[in-house]
């Protein structure tokens with residue numbers, strides 16, 4: 231939106247400029263990116279989605295059969311529902327942890343802030359596989375978390391292969407995607423507004439909830455969109471920390487894709503996931519259109 | 528109409544000091560009384576501790592030592608939200624996610640004022656600052672001057688007995704500033720509250736205030752009305768910060784009950800002696816440019832001070848002109864006068880002024 235208004239602004243001021251200059255430079259810069267996206271993203275995605283309606287494994291034979299197969303199966307629907315639930319819980323957990331962390335980052339010294347940010351980014355550099363394996367080490371029956379439980383006089387718990395284990399891993403891996411947009415927004419909130427609210431008679435906690443929290447909405451929305459959409463497609467973490475009995479949609483998709491080579495069915499699932507993600511993003515956009523916090527900056 | 532004392536608080540700072548962490552002291556043993564209903568301005572250069580003084584009063588900071596009383600009661604233990612003091616912040620601090628009406632209604636909502644009553648009082652406050660047409664806009668849709676009015680309305684809508692304003696006009700352009708100054712004076716008159724106003728602009732302080740407290744480096748230099756500060760400064764800092772002053776620092780060579788003589792290399796000046804004038808050692812002599820005359824050498828009236836120099840520069844300022852003189856004894860002096868006699872540049876002249884116009888003051892730190 232801001233980009234297009236930028237162009238019209240420039241064009242009105244440059245009526246007599248030659249065509250190439252009027253065709254603003256950013257087009258030229260963006261062209262390779264568009265090409266890249268078209269070749270490596272748009273094309274394969276369309277092929278997969280297309281196969282939903284063109285490739286069938288018996289008993290499916292045509293039309294919307296693949297979608298009907300997926301949505302018609304009780305087990306499939308359970309998995310879809312579970313996937314959305316896990317994505318939602320991951321979003322809530324990451325925001326609950328990221329908010330105090332991001333808030334702390336806005337009040338500490340620049341040096342401490344760098345350390346706090348570094349701690350998060352460095353763990354990102356280790357790669358998703360290693361981070362998941364570290365959770366396996368932590369959560370296994372003879373692992374460190376169980377050692378702590380024993381030291382506290384409790385019994386060992388089988389974490390691996392359970393939903394809580396999957397959620398722990400996903401929350402950890404998705405945390406930075408919530409933290410970074412949230413911190414970017416919190417950093418811009420003028421904390422004198424909270425003092426102003428107090429001078430007007432609000433207790434510190436009311437001032438915080440009525441002024442600070444509403445102004446942080448854009449950060450929550452941006453972070454939630456990232457985390458939720460990423461969580462919908464998570465594969466490695468549920469595969470390593472979860473169980474086949476409690477699989478998520480990407481695992482089911484992988485089975486259809488890899489073991490059965492039922493590309494049409496996998497495509498149907500991809501389509502459903504894409505719709506779920508789109509719905510969520512549209513929802514986020516609707517919030518950002520109605521929330522006045524967006525007008526703050 | 529209720530009596531002004533019911534609407535207005537009395538404020539006393541008693542030996543209040545504030546130090547941030549281990550840094551230098553921001554406020555140093557401040558003693559100050561603000562009378563009920565008074566418009567008092569804290570005036571001083573940037574970093575002199577004005578905002579700190581306001582923050583202590585508003586409850587955003589705690590004094591390191593000393594006491595702050597409102598109507599005789601120590602408020603140290605009261606958190607900011609219980610002090611019932613209206614604050615207008617330097618950058619307005621309007622809530623960006625609330626409309627003008629919601630901003631102004633905020634303090635009433637905190638006090639659980641009933642809906643109808645709240646609406647009525649918000650409307651009244653908006654009318655007082657002439658901003659009712661913008662009631663449903665968000666702050667960012669307003670100009671700086673309009674935001675400033677909203678901030679003022681929000682600060683007085685809950686009928687506090689004390690209003691604090693920290694450089695509220697700093698962000699406005701000059702013309703707008705002058706009209707808002709008059710408007711704030713009017714609001715002060717209509718509300719009858721006590722106002723503590725902060726500015727670094729001496730002209731603004733003189734225009735608006737009943738009394739001005741001049742700050743420098745965390746200390747009050749002098750408290751008084753505009754004319755007291757201008758005509759009878761107690762320190763060299765006050766003489767130079769308010770308006771323009773010619774100032775010479777030398778040694779006290781002679782003194783009588785009401786006069787001191789101060790001399791430096793090549794000059795001697797007699798001036799009024801005040802209580803604070805040192806009886807020996809270093810002292811400053813100050814005299815306003817408009818109290819000085821330019822005369823031909825040796826032509827000063829009997830009993831006047833006379834300091835010789837050369838005319839370096841003449842600046843015309845409408846009806847007045849300002850003449851800059853390079854003194855023979857070193858340094859410069861400024862004389863402002865009506866252009867009656869013409870003096871060409873580089874003419875050898877004397878700066879002359881009556882003894883009663885010069886004041887001898889402590890030479891300062």
Ligand SMILES: Nc1ncnc2c1ncn2[C@@H]1O[C@H](COP(=O)(O)OP(=O)(O)O)[C@@H](O)[C@H]1O
Pocket residue numbers: 547550552553571572573574575576577578579580
């Ligand atoms: N929050 C703070 N922490 C540390 N030092 C501060 C703080 N606020 C002000 N100071 C210091 O206290 C002194 C007075 O500041 P301030 O009251 O803001 O002055 P003014 O409002 O007159 O410009 C300055 O030296 C300033 O650097």
Ligand SMILES: [Mg+2]
Pocket residue numbers: 574577578579
């Ligand atoms: Mg200040």
